[in-house]
Amino acid sequence: MARYELVKRSVALITLTNPPVNALSSAVRHAMAKSMEQALNDPKVTAVVICGENGRFCGGADIREFAGPLRGPPLVPLLDAIEAGEKPVVAAIEGVALGGGFELALVCHYCIAHFKARLGLPEVTLGILPAAGGTQRLPRLIGIPAALELITTGRHISAQEALKLGIVDQVTEQNACEVAVEFALRAVAKPLSSRRVSMLTTPCPPDLDALLEVVTMEVKKKARGVMAPLACIQAVRAAATMPYSKGIKRESELMATLFNSGQARALQYCFFAQRTAGKWTLPSGAQWNNSKPREIRSAAIIGLGTMGRGIVVSLARVGISVIAVESEKKLLETGKQMVIGMLERDAKRRGVSASLNLLKFTLSLQDLKDVDLVIEAVFEDMALKKRVFQELSKVCRPATLLCTNTSGLDVDALAGVTDRPHLVVGMHFFSPAHVMKLLEVVCGPRSSSETIATAMSLGKRMGKVSVAVGNCPGFVGNRMLKPYMDQATFLLEEGATPEQIDKALEDFGFAMGVFRMSDLAGLDVGWRIRKESGLTGPDVDPKNPPRRRHGRRYCPIPDMVCEQGRFGQKTGRGWYMYDKPGGTNAKPDPLIQNLLEMYRSRYAIQPRNISDQEIIERCLFALANEGFRILEDGIAARPEDIDVIYLFGYGFPRHRGGPMFYASMVGLERVLERLEHYHQAHPDVPHLEPSPLLKKLVACGSPSVQTWREHIKTMHSHL
Ligand SMILES: CCC/C=C/C(=O)SCCNC(=O)CCNC(=O)[C@H](O)C(C)(C)COP(=O)([O-])OP(=O)([O-])OC[C@H]1O[C@@H](n2cnc3c(N)ncnc32)[C@H](O)[C@@H]1OP(=O)([O-])[O-]
16 A cells, blocks of 8 residues: 655655556545654654656545444644655655545655646545645635635646646656655754745735635535535635644634535546446446457548537547538538637647648548548428438448437437448437536447447547437437436426526526526427427427417417527527527526416416425426436436536536436435426326336335445346
């Protein structure tokens, strides 16, 4: 857990050995304490260097240990002892120094960082704060404003930025450990008092209160209802106003308020869920670690609409040659200009040169014959997509993978028109595709494990969080969205307003409520789909009574909004009104209020006062209920996959963990009871009927979300 060696006859080299990230587990802390004691007591040792095995200094505390009782020596006294020691200690930072790893570096008297190293205090993203002295030492070292920014955001910084801020003493392109040993030898006998950061006085701006107030406002705006950043600000205030001995106590008190909170549990769950999601597995036994992805050097994108353009940018910026295809010259030219602009802006932001030489634009599918992979991103129309896939099947070499970016159509039906159904897979990006991190990899029943592995690995290469899902209408994300949005519109019928529903959801933590989000996405797409499926418009079966379709409750208000040409932000009117077409400042619109009143009086609906609690329960429990069905149907392999999809694709607040984790935090029994209650009140809404899996889990004593998988006995997994 920590290796102790004597090098250059007088330097104790302590290497943390806890792969993969040398986390400070109880065993590591124990070994470190012993090694430090040995180094400080051995008269031959004049200096100490601390480094991490395998080119990684330290990824911080072992997050897995947070769930249990504290074992082993606590970190704070161990770090205090390193700082107080009479022999110089040098940190040799390679790879990462994060969280407790960064705090360890802060107590070392000197720091050498490899030029590729990254440092940061990401505790806030786990719902806690840097409670091993980080909130007290960093402000003393780099001042309040810079420390506040790093601690409240959890941002990682480069070695170069750390040097500029005065966190590290030297950045090297050589082996940081060897450089640190030489450095340590030179540091012997130099006075250490000025190198003990806890002894420094925090440089305090004259307008401390005003500064803290501004940061507090910013944090509250960015992360509504999130506790950890606010606690971080209070801890930093203590560093400015108290001596270290008192500040460290304040830090510990604040940590205690966060450590066992639901938010901390949710955020730590998200950390592991994100990593679990990459570990896809099929009932056949094929999985992430036994299926080899193909190497993709070249790709083609068909369709240069918003989605296609974003996908081209995502591919080109990771070095893949891309051929972009459009059907008309004008569309091709417009798409080309936009892609080039996007790539140039992106490259400027990242300080690299734009990879324009990787791009080719064409009107002919014939140009795709040699590419490794094609992603179709044409209009959401099955007949058109089938024509494209038939054509690709003829044009592309037999080994080319054929992928579709459909957001909900049948991937297997597309595979069926090709000569290579095993090489067909869905790659469902989210708009804007070069920004949004989520990728649903839709596995058709005939997609081979190599095809799935390739799509998952390509997603990772593009910096996406890829989740393997089964093939059904809407897959996971959009299938779950329907009951959620249905509840929101039913609540409108019953007496709520768009702004009331949005506010309840935004107070819950969503960046945008459902109606503001729909206005942003555009209301016409859903309207067209409803028309095509005969739910509204001239094809509606006249036998349907009003407000009912296929024997279920149906709310026509979204259709009525669209009939008035209100398609959302792009038309300046939607559920809200905007200053101009394309405007973003949403204001409640009296015309919508009138429309709702007329609608309710036409159908003799007596509006009632609807509480925020009912809004949250009906929207979110209906959402989770569909998630349980998705698990039963084998469309998602585990609740973590669903949660990751909602966190990265639908703006679900991270501090709530995702819809399935949230349901488990509320208590499955309570969710079941509320769904039963609402279903009784609305028997014509099947989505409110509790799913068999939810009932089964409650009957099994509501096990923790990580173990639900054991209770799902899916007969026909779609994965
Ligand atoms: C008093 C307390 C004060 C201090 C508090 C803290 O320090 S809080 C901590 C503050 N620190 C952080 O928040 C840093 C969190 N870590 C990271 O940000 C990244 O892991 C990384 C940048 C270090 C490496 O990225 P990468 O893409 O190269 O690798 P990867 O991400 O895929 O991880 C590989 C494996 O390691 C696992 N694992 C990783 N870290 C930890 C951990 N600390 N613990 C346990 N496990 C950890 C991870 O789950 C995965 O396991 P799997 O799935 O293979 O079983």
